[in-house]
Amino acid sequence: MITREEIFKHVKENYGTSPDYPFQKFPNYAALRHESNKKWYALIMNVLPEKLGLDGNKEIDVLNLKCPPEISDSLRNGTNILSGYHMDKENWISLVLDRTDPEGEIYNLIEQSFYLTKKK
Structure with a gap:
């Protein structure tokens, strides 16, 4: 299991970014943004499983x-990697953190998202 704190540490060390909390209504939703263009490359949210079709x-x-559309479909498994919650379903994925292996591909997916959203 990977935690939001581990992700925050990783992105601070690798990209120099810290979370910000843009939603007053959802104070625990943490956006990870590029310093240069303020675009999100990641968003961590706490949601009820039923919102994602989970038990x-x-x-x-x-x-x-x-995530590039050409690989997002192959990553989605209905258990820990789903269509992007409240995002463009073709270009975003949602990972359930307590079901995701920290030694697996999560940091590679964060890096990919970082570069996909970086100012060109």
Whole structure:
């Protein structure tokens, strides 16, 4: 299981970014943005599983990342990688953090999202 704190540490060390909290209504939703253009490359939210079509009644942390459409379909598995919650379903994916292996591909997916959203 990977935590939002581990992600915050990783992005600070690798991209020099810290989370900001842009939604007054959702104070725990953390946006990770580029310093140069302020575009999001990731968003961490705490949502009820039912909002994602999952079982459970306790809020879970979800990480939204941009992903090329040609690979996003192959990544989605209905368990820990889903269509982007509240985002463009073709270009974004949502990872359920408590179901995602920190040694797996999550940091590569964050890096990919970072470069996909970077100012050209």
